[in-house]
Amino acid sequence: MDLKEKAIASLKKHASGDAFSRLPAALPKASVLIPLLLRHGKLHALLTVRSVNLKHHAGEVCFPGGKSESGDTDETHTALREAEEEIGLPSHTVQVICKLFPVLNKAGLLITPVVAFIESSFKPRPNADEVSEVFTLPLEFFTKEADHSCYPVPSVFGPTHSFMYTDPRTGHIHQIWGLTAALAVTVAALALGKKPEFELGFDLDDPASAFRDVLNRRLSKL
Numbered sequence: 001m002d003l004k005e006k007a008i009a010s011l012k013k014h015a016s017g018d019a020f021s022r023l024p025a026a027l028p029k030a031s032v033l034i035p036l037l038l039r040h041g042k043l044h045a046l047l048t049v050r051s052v053n054l055k056h057h058a059g060e061v062c063f064p065g066g067k068s069e070s071g072d073t074d075e076t077h078t079a080l081r082e083a084e085e086e087i088g089l090p091s092h093t094v095q096v097i098c099k100l101f102p103v104l105n106k107a108g109l110l111i112t113p114v115v116a117f118i119e120s121s122f123k124p125r126p127n128a129d130e131v132s133e134v135f136t137l138p139l140e141f142f143t144k145e146a147d148h149s150c151y152p153v154p155s156v157f158g159p160t161h162s163f164m165y166t167d168p169r170t171g172h173i174h175q176i177w178g179l180t181a182a183l184a185v186t187v188a189a190l191a192l193g194k195k196p197e198f199e200l201g202f203d204l205d206d207p208a209s210a211f212r213d214v215l216n217r218r219l220s221k222l
């Protein structure tokens, strides 16, 4: 099997399917698209830098995505619609692999990660109202200790991972932390089938186990 096929097979083992598609409407929902691509024979991931003018998470690095809207048919639709709006990614060129287990953030939003392959030749057209920069980096970066640190305060997603990535193309240094880093380390470990050099803080065979308890507690309060 080649690199891409291996990654797809391994990610699909953790597909959440439609298990969370019929949760109460009272629970606000969002999706993120985790776009993977092949470049120079290696798996890469695409990330965005949020506009400094946004109300939430201004200037932070995150995956394309956003809140669910009433016209969205499911979580994947939300992720693809948002990616098209934010970086001009045409939905019909995207190969969706699977949805992963949804995570609850501090604000109570249920965020579904949707993993997909995009074309290596994709040229982002960032919507300046929401996105100030788009960059890609080797997925392997999220398994290495060199530019990684862990905040002493854990988040609802487990340990708070933080990475400093220097983009060789622009020289810009990007901090990737919190929810975005948690998703990136999870997808990197699963797609590459490789344990990170640092302590992950959760079981790679069952990455969702920690999130499941948090979600069940929240659901029991609705």
Ligand SMILES: Nc1ncnc2c1ncn2[C@@H]1O[C@H](COP(=O)(O)O)[C@@H](OP(=O)(O)O)[C@H]1O
Pocket (backbone or CB within 6 Å): 054, 055, 056, 065, 066, 067, 082, 129, 130
């Ligand atoms: N053209 C625009 N200019 C400024 N803000 C915009 C915008 N389009 C969307 N937004 C805001 O950007 C945030 C992210 O949107 P989305 O969920 O579609 O990704 C939302 O704000 P809030 O985070 O304050 O709700 C949304 O209101």
Ligand SMILES: CC(=O)SCCNC(=O)CCNC(=O)[C@H](O)C(C)(C)COP(=O)(O)O
Pocket (backbone or CB within 6 Å): 030, 031, 032, 056, 057, 060, 061, 062, 063, 065, 066, 067, 105, 106, 109, 111, 155, 177, 178, 179, 180, 181
């Ligand atoms: C909660 C944290 O971990 S903050 C630390 C670093 N920042 C991040 O990881 C960004 C997390 N936020 C997001 O991905 C988005 O805001 C999201 C929750 C998907 C909602 O999308 P939107 O703001 O509407 O487009």
Ligand SMILES: [Mg+2]
Pocket (backbone or CB within 6 Å): 064, 065, 066, 067, 082, 086, 130
């Ligand atoms: Mg958004």
